[in-house]
Amino acid sequence: MRIDQQKPCDISFFGQPTLELAKALLGCLLIKQTNEGVAAGIIVETEAYRGPEDQAAHSFNNRRTNRTEIMFGNPGFTYTYSMHTHCLFNVVSGEKDNPEAVLIRAIEPYFNKELMETRRPNIKNEKQITNGPGKLTKALGINMNDYGHLLTQKPLWISDSPLSSFSISSGPRIGIENSGEAKHYPWRYWITGNNYLSR
Numbered sequence: 001m002r003i004d005q006q007k008p009c010d011i012s013f014f015g016q017p018t019l020e021l022a023k024a025l026l027g028c029l030l031i032k033q034t035n036e037g038v039a040a041g042i043i044v045e046t047e048a049y050r051g052p053e054d055q056a057a058h059s060f061n062n063r064r065t066n067r068t069e070i071m072f073g074n075p076g077f078t079y080t081y082s083m084h085t086h087c088l089f090n091v092v093s094g095e096k097d098n099p100e101a102v103l104i105r106a107i108e109p110y111f112n113k114e115l116m117e118t119r120r121p122n123i124k125n126e127k128q129i130t131n132g133p134g135k136l137t138k139a140l141g142i143n144m145n146d147y148g149h150l151l152t153q154k155p156l157w158i159s160d161s162p163l164s165s166f167s168i169s170s171g172p173r174i175g176i177e178n179s180g181e182a183k184h185y186p187w188r189y190w191i192t193g194n195n196y197l198s199r
Contacts, residue, residue, distance in 0.1 A: 003111045004038045006031060006159040008152040014076035018093040018100040021075075022048035023168055023189050025091065027161035030107055032140040033154055039115045039140050041107030041130055042163065045190040045197050047173045049090075051099040056179035059099035070148050071099035078149040078156065080142065086134025089142050091151060091158070105174070105188070107136045108196040110162070116140070132198045167192040174199060 006029060016024055023046075031040040049057040051071065058081070059068045070079050071092055079090040079101050094100030107130045109116055116139035120129050130136040137143070142156065151158050169192045176183050190197050 003031065003040050004033060004154075006040075006157075008157040008159055011076050011150075011152050013158075014091065014093065014151070015095075016093070018048045018050055018102060019187065021091070021093045022046040022102045022187065025102060025104070025158070026168060026189060026191055027163045027166060029110060029159040029162060030089075030104065030136075030140065031111075031159060032142055032156050034141040036141065037112055037115050039109075039113075040111040040159075041116075041136060041140065042110050042161070043104055043106075043158075044108050044194040045104075045106035045188070047103040047105055048093075048187040048189075049101050049103065050187075051094060051101075054100075054185070055182040056173060056176040056185075057100070057182075059101075062099065064099075068099060071101055072097055076151050078146050078151060080137075080144050080147045082144060083134070087137045087143050088133045089137050089146070103133060104136065105133050106131050106190075106194075106196050106198045107140075108194060109139070127195055129196075131196045 051057050051059040052062050075093045077092040090101040090103045130139045170186045170189050173188045
């Protein structure tokens with residue numbers, strides 16, 4: 001099957017509780033179709049953010065802004081935001097009006113690594129193509145224009161895992177030192193031993 005014919009996950013997949021979705025997304029394919037071609041990677045690291053109760057989340061205390069508005073809708077949509085010069089990609093989760101999301105932290109190149117390399121020049125080794133949330137969006141061509149896109153539709157979608165089996169590890173999230181007790185929550189998940197993890 002051609003990569004652009006990979007069937008998207010059913011919308012019900014995204015309706016799982018956020019912590020479960022963060023684990024279920026591991027091993028899935030993240031696919032982006034652009035004018036330059038199609039590229040895809042296996043999701044190998046995620047972080048869950050549980051909105052109103054999570055001091056590390058943009059939507060803590062139901063904070064509602066132009067940026068977080070998409071999180072208050074139904075699950076399965078794209079939440080992108082800018083950090084420094086990077087675009088970060090999140091999957092909206094949680095029920096409507098319960099603003100939660102899962103950050104995709106790292107992927108393993110799966111299809112069209114050559115295209116990813118042209119978008120990520122001057123890297124020291126191939127692990128650095130996609131081993132971070134800002135790196136993977138550049139490699140796949142995900143940008144702020146994808147905000148609000150439904151992830152069961154092209155040109156950006158998530159498909160079932162091509163992997164037969166793997167084990168999952170968990171630990172504290174990264175880069176949220178000023179978030180009180182939330183910095184200790186073990187809501188980062190990754191495929192154990194994968195070479196493309198962000199840390």
